[in-house]
Amino acid sequence: MELGQLSAEVAIRASAKGRPREHAHSGDLARAGGRVFIYAALIVWTFIALFPLYWTFTTAFKLGRDVTQGHMIPWVDFAPSWKGWQSLGLSPDSIFQSWQSRDEFVKRFVNSIIVSLGASTLALALGSTVAYGLSRFNYRFGRWGNKDISFFFLSQLILPPVVLAMPFLVLYKALALLDTRIGLILVYTLMVLPIVIWVMRDQFDTIPTEIEQAALVDGCSIWGAFLRVILPIALPGMVAAFILSIVLCWNEYFFSSLLTGFDAQTLPVMVASQTGSQGINWWSMAALSTAAILPLVLIGIFLERYIVMGLTAGSGK
Amino acid sequence: MGLSVDGGKLEVLQTHPSDASAELGRWVFRLASAVLILVGVLQILDATGVADFGLTDWRPFLYAFLLWSVALGAHQVLTRGEAGQQALFVLPGLLFTLAMVIFPTLFGLYIAFTNWNLNGASSHHFNGLDNLITLWNDAYFWNALGNMVFYVLSVLVQYAIAFGLALLLNAEIRARKFFRVAFLLPFMLSPVAVSWMIGKSIMENRFGPAATLARYLGWEDPAFFTSPWIARTSIALMDGWVWIPFMIIMLLAGLQALPNDVKEAAKVDGASAWQMFKAITFPLMLPASMTAIVIRIIFELKLADIVINVTAGGPGGATDTVSSYIYRVYRDRSDIGYGTTIAEVYLILIIIFITLLLKATSRYMRKMV
């Protein structure tokens, strides 16, 4: 397909600068109506997307009764309270005291960062090379061709993880990987690898092979061409894959609760722990969720353009 | 090893390694294989208690496997030259994935044909087709599978919304970056938080803002999770809230890759916006759309967290998903034999479904281009 042949540079340049301005017909009422509609729709959806986040964020400053009475606006219908943050030892009055739940929170936060970054990096390293190989060469592995290899990776995405509970417990016990960060990193790598391969393969497919041919003629080896020429071009795609991986790893709950005990625990189990036989601590769950989502929001704000840019080069395929 | 490269999409001159290096490669590989087998045998002897080498775990075998993997890579390069270097691209990923899943898969298959229940008094044993027969007669499974049809179809609605929003984001608008980040954020909230903050708080019958809004709009007693269809729809709405951003990103990326000259040409012809969308944008976007939909369907088929937390499958199984049912059987009831059977059968169903879907869409996509 032609779109796939679009040169990567063009695609990147186009998305970085935005599309060329369209000619505006001045005085066109229908067009003005269209504008109004577009902004109305954008604002409505912004509200839908952000309201639950606003609700979560403000709930972190509510007392229980403010939640159960549906109060919404701080200082107007409820007085903000530090209770949620205090339960994590992160409020002004507790931040300088020793606080068990803060120690726990910090430990898990650090673990979450290490595990997410570790798994995403490993998945990116393994996935990019696989994707490049599948994009550029024809493999035969017995009766398996490229399509089968691709599908093999894709199929790892399908199985509901819960049925791997006993097998992984037994395997990890045998390998002494239980409650280790490296153990968690390996599982998460497995989990996000198919997505990385899928994103990166689309990415490589849009890069014309002429680029490597030229490098090869100049005396590069195939790996040299890949590392020195292709990877820099595919960087936005790698960032996109990396971010998707981080988000998925960051919020992963099941394996984290199963395979960790003390040393390698991550945040999601602590979020879930805010509910139980005593109902729910709205304030502390909201505070925890807010604290847990912050790193991702920052990633979203600063790297958002890479996500779209990275997928842009590929998804026309 | 039967991994070979026969020609390529990328034309590379095939080199042939010298006999000496090929010989070296073969020896490296043989040696590593011997070490791997030796360590494996020692581990088995130790684990079965035949001999005692003081091994506490299978780490040595893991390291031997790592060594063997490296040797395999070296073997490829040394014996097959250029083709070996090319094989090196997929080998690490393949070996990693195989190493991670081969034991769980085989062990899982074995479990699927046993009566293993963790609370069972005696140890588990092979029980043939019993689990499959139970599954065939399991109304809960079929009910959940039926619900999955609804959830999968809801992906199409999500797709339509996401497409619309992607078009808006792609239009000439101010504050584009703000809108893009805003639209992306829901994807980042953890499922547990989504369940509680939205399902059990915003959509709460009495104090939830959504219920208040619904009352204001004239729905007298807004119960989002009581009648089957409304409950299913509510779950789909929450699920959509989380995943629409993902689709928006993919579709937006597709839109931005569209060549501008085609559109410009259409505009010169005086095509209306709708005609342009129908004749140009939509067909050109089909491949990107299909990728987005297929990936989303795969995720959708694993939908569980929100259902477990918000409705526990109720009312009367109306919102149950296969995955949430598997959770109940496998975790709440520790019935891991039967739970694994359900999952394996479901896996096969999904693979068939996805294969058919890919076949159908790839035929369609080729026709389109």
Next chain:
Amino acid sequence: MRVGIYNQLMAMQANRREMLKGAAGGAAAIAASGSLGTMTLQAFAADSVVSQVMKIPGAGNGSPTDADWQKVGELCLGPTKETVQPGEFKGVEFAFMGLNNQNLHNFLFRGFLKPWEAYTGAKIKWIDLAQADYNARLQQTIASGTVDYDIIEMGAPFEGDMGVKDLLSEMPDWVKKQIDFDDYVNYLKPPVGTWNGKIHRTCIDSDCHTMNRRTDVFSDADLAKEWKGWKDQAGLSEWGPPKTWQQVQAVTKFLKGKKVKGKEVWGFLDQPKPWGGFQFYFTASRATAYVKYPGEKNWLFDENMKPLITNPGWVRGIQDVVDLLPYEPADQLNADPGTTAFQQFLTGTGSLLEWWGDIGTVAKTSDTATIGDMLDFDILPSSDDVYNFRKGQWEKLSTGPNQAPNMAYLGWGIYVMKSVDSDSKRHKAAWSAAAHLGGKDLSMWTAAYPSGFQPYRKSHTNLDLWALAGYDKKYIGSYMDSQSTSYNHANSAIEPRIPGIFQYYSIAEDELTRVFAGKETAQQGANNIAAAWEKLTDKLGREQQVKYYRIAMGLA
């Protein structure tokens, strides 16, 4: 007694033990003898440890924090100091697995045990689980041999799982003495807490369902007037709190659409939504008065593990829920027990709720609650008639309506794993930690303050101690009355602690949700549950299950 003074006394080698014994023994004696309302005597020394502990942080000082937990733990170290030398457990490290239930449970234990660690020199690693993961994680670690903890916080229903695999350490006599085992309420004594005659559990909690009622609704004059003209009164001639399930049904139907002080009121709140097995307790509580025949231990199964759930008593209990749902709030079908308690009842929706004892203390100490003082408590409603499954007929007892409180879940406890038995130092350390958490003075504090744990000792009925924590005596008297009457009731329903009991509950939940949604009748649902239970019993091994059932129920 301040810590400083205490230390001086220790230096002077005062015989502290005698002193403590005097104070606590006095409390127990009075608690055991008198009816609650008439207790006027100060049953403890004003400067005793327990009286100091109860003032931390004290009324009006907000929820206790980490610092308070540590203070309580420090003050309650006395019994430990008598059995353990300072630094005796240096070098011992063990893992403690428990719940992180809204930053309580394990966090509480951390605080309590911090001074203990400092004194004994032992170190503890903490494994926190979310409640939803608890059962699965427990079963999976046992089955895969990945038990990585030495002490576990566990509910009594799992004693069978642990017991049959012989994973638990037996309680040494010195622990029994240290925690004053005799002070436990009746039903927490053997067979509960034991397996095959061996005591394994240090109690930290007790459970039973009681009825929580809104006093303002049941004393409302307008409602009283209207009630006079109401046809179906089920024997409740004067408007007031219902005493039998028949009356609960009638009152709830009556209350639909009524208002008190301009606010909509509802009657009884059911919990139809599954809750990881725990929902079944609530359906069971609806039925115990119908099916738990006095003098008969069996009520869920008979002695051969044949399910009794298909009998007319159980079916009536289930049918009651179905009948009442149309008279409950709109989204009730999706209400789990947590919803009914914390989102509905405590914030003013509903006037009758069967729940664990948390309601009474949470209403007072948590800022989620908005109903304040308008609460009183009673044991679960009775029934005019009870089904005698031996004879296959309904009977009206000569003693009046049948009462049968449901001891749902039997409380949390601390258990030590057998793996420590081989090392006497570890063994002593682990049990010392358990004994500290199960200590008498400490338990009074957890009963009164937000902890997730309920009173479980006879000595907890001492209302003066509650008053120190800021409780109104009338309020807490009603509360403790409902609790202790249930705990010590001769006809309480005690669940079988057989292996896999939560599987039975989980299956039942699934089927019940279909009944409540109107997809099948109560009888059909009950039949399906019984069939599934029979299949499960076969799968788990019928012969053993029957044997374990008899051990668990003390039938042997």
